[in-house]
Amino acid sequence: MSNPLTWSPTVAPIGLLEPAYIYSGASCDMSGWGWLSPNVKVMSNKLMWTTAKVADAVQCHAANVDLQEGELCAFNNDGHTITSP
Incomplete structure (x- = not known):
């Protein structure tokens, strides 16, 4: 960013859940500036x-996803894996 953020009623930090509250099968909303598709x-x-839907480590390993510390693995509705730091 070229300028620092100025906190306001519409721009503010949010708290994240502790990992213990994120469980396999949970529905989660994700946002970011990622790849446009798995093949592009x-x-x-x-x-x-x-x-x-959040996946457990066994499901992600079976899909050839190598999870790193602090990453979350999930599957979208098309069955593609999504990893997020």
Whole structure:
């Protein structure tokens, strides 16, 4: 960012859940500037969002996802895996 944020009623930090409250099968809303699709490695210049189901480590490993510390793995409605730091 070229300028620091100024907190206001519409711009503020949010709290995140502790990992103990995130469980396999939970529905979660995710947002970010990620890849446009699994096969097209082009980053979006617009903020995107999706709803996904949280997966456990066994499910993610079976889908060849190598989770790192602090990452979350989920599957979208199309069955594609999503990882998020």
